Amino acid sequence: xxxxxxxxxxxxxxxxxxxxxxxxxxxxxxxxxxxxxxxxxxxxxxxxxxxxxxxxxxxxxxxxxxxxxxxxxxxxxxxxxxxxxxxxxxxxxxxxxxxxxxxxxxxxxxxxxxxxxxxxxxxxxxxxxxxxxxxxxxxxxxxxxxxxxxxxxxxxxxxxxxxxxxxxxxxxxxxxxxxxxxxxxxxxxxxxxxxxxxxxxxxxxxxxxxxxxxxxxxxxxxxxxxxxxxxxxxxxxxxxxxxxxxxxxxxxxxxxxxxxxxxxxxxxxxxxxxxxxxxxxxxxxxxxxxxxxxxxxxxxxxxxxxxxxxxxxxxxxxxxxxxxxxxxxxxxxxxxxxxxxxxxxxxxxxxxxxxxxxxxxxxxxxxxxxxxxxxxxxxxxxxxxx
Amino acid sequence: xxxxxxxxxxxxxxxxxxxxxxxxxxxxxxxxxxxxxxxxxxxxxxxxxxxxxxxxxxxxxxxxxxxxxxxxxxxxxxxxxxxxxxxxxxxxxxxxxxxxxxxxxxxxxxxxxxxxxxxxxxxxxxxxxxxxxxxxxxxxxxxxxxxxxxxxxxxxxxxxxxxxxxxxxxxxxxxxxxxxxxxxxxxxxxxxxxxxxxxxxxxxxxxxxxxxxxxxxxxxxxxxxxxxxxxxxxxxxxxxxxxxxxxxxxxxxxxxxxxxxxxxxxxxxxxxxxxxxxxxxxxxxxxxxxxxxxxxxxxxxxxxxxxxxxxxxxxxxxxxxxxxxxxxxxxxxxxxxxxxxxxxxxxxxxxxxxxxxxxxxxxxxxxxxxxxxxxxxxxxxxxxxxxxxxxxxxxxxxxxxxxxxxxxxxxxxxxxxxxxx
Numbered sequence: 001x002x003x004x005x006x007x008x009x010x011x012x013x014x015x016x017x018x019x020x021x022x023x024x025x026x027x028x029x030x031x032x033x034x035x036x037x038x039x040x041x042x043x044x045x046x047x048x049x050x051x052x053x054x055x056x057x058x059x060x061x062x063x064x065x066x067x068x069x070x071x072x073x074x075x076x077x078x079x080x081x082x083x084x085x086x087x088x089x090x091x092x093x094x095x096x097x098x099x100x101x102x103x104x105x106x107x108x109x110x111x112x113x114x115x116x117x118x119x120x121x122x123x124x125x126x127x128x129x130x131x132x133x134x135x136x137x138x139x140x141x142x143x144x145x146x147x148x149x150x151x152x153x154x155x156x157x158x159x160x161x162x163x164x165x166x167x168x169x170x171x172x173x174x175x176x177x178x179x180x181x182x183x184x185x186x187x188x189x190x191x192x193x194x195x196x197x198x199x200x201x202x203x204x205x206x207x208x209x210x211x212x213x214x215x216x217x218x219x220x221x222x223x224x225x226x227x228x229x230x231x232x233x234x235x236x237x238x239x240x241x242x243x244x245x246x247x248x249x250x251x252x253x254x255x256x257x258x259x260x261x262x263x264x265x266x267x268x269x270x271x272x273x274x275x276x277x278x279x280x281x282x283x284x285x286x287x288x289x290x291x292x293x294x295x296x297x298x299x300x301x302x303x304x305x306x307x308x309x310x311x312x313x314x315x316x317x318x319x320x321x322x323x324x325x326x327x328x329x330x331x332x333x334x335x336x337x338x339x340x341x342x343x344x345x346x347x348x349x350x351x352x353x354x355x356x357x358x359x360x361x362x363x364x365x366x367x368x369x370x371x372x373x374x375x376x377x378x379x380x381x382x383x384x385x386x
Numbered sequence: 387x388x389x390x391x392x393x394x395x396x397x398x399x400x401x402x403x404x405x406x407x408x409x410x411x412x413x414x415x416x417x418x419x420x421x422x423x424x425x426x427x428x429x430x431x432x433x434x435x436x437x438x439x440x441x442x443x444x445x446x447x448x449x450x451x452x453x454x455x456x457x458x459x460x461x462x463x464x465x466x467x468x469x470x471x472x473x474x475x476x477x478x479x480x481x482x483x484x485x486x487x488x489x490x491x492x493x494x495x496x497x498x499x500x501x502x503x504x505x506x507x508x509x510x511x512x513x514x515x516x517x518x519x520x521x522x523x524x525x526x527x528x529x530x531x532x533x534x535x536x537x538x539x540x541x542x543x544x545x546x547x548x549x550x551x552x553x554x555x556x557x558x559x560x561x562x563x564x565x566x567x568x569x570x571x572x573x574x575x576x577x578x579x580x581x582x583x584x585x586x587x588x589x590x591x592x593x594x595x596x597x598x599x600x601x602x603x604x605x606x607x608x609x610x611x612x613x614x615x616x617x618x619x620x621x622x623x624x625x626x627x628x629x630x631x632x633x634x635x636x637x638x639x640x641x642x643x644x645x646x647x648x649x650x651x652x653x654x655x656x657x658x659x660x661x662x663x664x665x666x667x668x669x670x671x672x673x674x675x676x677x678x679x680x681x682x683x684x685x686x687x688x689x690x691x692x693x694x695x696x697x698x699x700x701x702x703x704x705x706x707x708x709x710x711x712x713x714x715x716x717x718x719x720x721x722x723x724x725x726x727x728x729x730x731x732x733x734x735x736x737x738x739x740x741x742x743x744x745x746x747x748x749x750x751x752x753x754x755x756x757x758x759x760x761x762x763x764x765x766x767x768x769x770x771x772x773x774x775x776x777x778x779x780x781x782x783x784x785x786x787x788x789x790x791x792x793x794x795x796x797x798x799x800x801x802x803x804x805x806x807x
Contacts, residue, residue, distance in 0.1 A: 271502075385500075386500075
């Protein structure tokens with residue numbers, strides 16, 4: 001989880017990036033029909049057409065207002081199809097997306113604040129979204145099921161954790177903490193696509209703005225890591241922690257309910273796998289993620305498992321297009337798994353050693369193994385869509 | 387990766403420079419004359435500051451090549467046990483080095499490729515000139531414990547002995563192999579190491595690396611000797627890139643230096659890299675007289691004690707017995723001479739607020755046993771030792787040059803060993 005001030009932007013950008021990827025792979029279906037002129041002003045958001053054929057859509061945006069604006073295409077439930085930020089006064093921008101038939105909204109946000117000025121639009125027809133390899137559709141379906149299963153299996157584990165917190169049982173809560181995060185960590189890129197849930201449940205202390213971690217004002221800091229601090233740093237649980245435990249369950253139930261609707265594509269699965277390794281490379285290898293509990297290796301393992309799941313589902317197609325890559329990935333996944341096994345006695349359990357006990361040499365070795373896997377993994381999306 | 391055959395992406399200034407061949411290089415050099423304001427007026431290389439240095443040759447570039455302004459040096463550990471995989475990486479590295487030293491992007495470039503994949507080239511050198519980038523590879527003693535190479539380890543590739551005053555940090559020492567990237571533009575040097583490290587992930591990992599600036603020695607005697615961070619000129623009589631006879635005598639490994647098993651080193655050289663931390667603050671509090679006595683030169687002109695000009699022949703006996711120049715001079719070491727190619731470094735400050743700075747010393751020689759080792763032993767009594775500390779150390783066998791487009795770094799070594807890749 002990244003700092004709060006970036007989180008919303010990041011989540012939106014992730015979705016945009018995934019959408020853009022889809023767009024690029026299927027732009028053969030592009031045509032002039034799909035171009036919509038959007039004229040943004042400080043008080044208006046005019047679109048040149050409110051109905052357009054589904055498929056490749058291009059927004060030609062012109063900001064004629066005096067404020068910096070941003071423009072979105074939104075699903076009816078406010079999820080982002082694509083967006084472009086920081087469109088300065090007097091400037092033009094193009095945004096493309098692959099849009100299925102259905103109802104959408106185009107929103108301009110002068111000053112980049114609020115809900116924006118919205119226009120209802122409709123994508124019509126059977127759509128010109130290019131046909132996809134049925135094996136990839138199957139992979140997406142399987143991955144969606146996986147993401148749902150992870151969420152479903154997480155809820156009872158989080159409830160065990162929350163109950164222990166509410167009972168004031170520090171030891172039981174500590175024990176339940178890391179296991180309650182595994183499902184989330186396995187599917188984090190999907191969870192992050194809902195920009196509002198991630199900051200609520202997985203924000204770290206360094207994600208807070210200055211002063212927000214102050215005892216009186218840190219009401220904005222919720223989620224696992226806030227409780228982690230109470231348990232390991234403070235060593236005691238307060239009434240506030242009980243509230244936070246309930247809140248965590250509520251927020252994760254929200255995730256459980258929405259995960260099935262996440263936009264998932266073969267390339268977003270592939271790049272999601274790489275993003276899980278990026279999470280490891282930036283947050284776990286350094287010990288930043290679990291700075292109080294030092295349970296980083298549990299998250300680490302879960303991230304790798306999630307990446308491996310995506311990879312395994314895409315492997316048959318990728319192996320046809322780039323057999324050398326899948327050979328390399330098989331080898332590097334195995335190498336990283338073997339390395340991680342050094343840090344747990346029971347290879348079926350998640351009882352990893354405290355990250356504090358992993359010395360500089362061990363961390364370097366883990367970092368090298370992550371780089372060795374993540375670099376070829378960054379080529380998976382291309383191998384899937386070739 | 388098939389870097390060699392892939393089309394070059396649109397990288398305007400670098401590409402056009404190269405695309406025009408010889409004429410382009412000449413034009414680029416002319417253009418560089420005005421643009422390379424960073425090149426000092428005494429810069430020996432000013433006429434060609436932006437151009438490309440030939441990658442192919444009998445010897446690797448980056449040794450006798452006129453010293454560039456910037457350095458990024460990286461030592462790597464080998465992670466793979468698979469000889470074929472390692473050889474494939476060396477070939478990929480060679481292809482990437484061939485392109486980068488010519489000012490071209492790696493592989494299929496930094497943009498314009500598949501939207502779904504990260505670009506082959508990281509892109510930060512787009513639009514920059516070749517900047518006389520040289521990439522020089524070396525093989526450390528520990529490499530020869532792998533891949534059945536033990537018999538090919540040259541005798542001259544010794545494990546360096548413990549020297550008096552050494553306080554070596556393991557994390558800044560050793561390495562199975564190294565890449566020395568020198569360029570007139572730091573971004574070009576960093577780009578090269580970054581891209582090679584990326585290609586190497588899984589096969590090798592960076593063990594340590596060092597950035598350097600302000601070359602502290604010159605291989606072009608017509609230029610002024612650059613100063614080190616102590617403010618002194620040092621290494622005035624360094625071997626020049628044009629001194630064929632001295633290079634042959636002191637730097638290049640000759641046919642007589644090798645046996646059948648180490649013949650792959652013919653035309654190569656041995657590199658010693660030392661991270662020498664300077665105690666800058668105490669040095670700066672030292673009187674001028676003491677500073678000059680320690681070096682055996684005056685601070686202004688750089689003239690040896692009792693002489694008027696920097697290049698006047700030093701009279702060693704006029705210097706204090708522990709003066710640096712006196713101890714390091716070939717006359718005090720049975721003629722032992724090395725080619726110095728060091729750079730200053732400043733890695734910010736340490737936790738005590740002291741400048742973490744010094745000299746990243748690079749010495750090339752025909753045989754370390756008659757080059758660096760006796761000189762460094764002699765320096766055990768160097769008065770300078772009060773103000774410096776050797777904190778990192780490594781030694782590498784630097785193979786001969788890559789001959790042509792079909793050749794690759796390490797080919798002679800890997801072809802010579804028993805199990806051919």
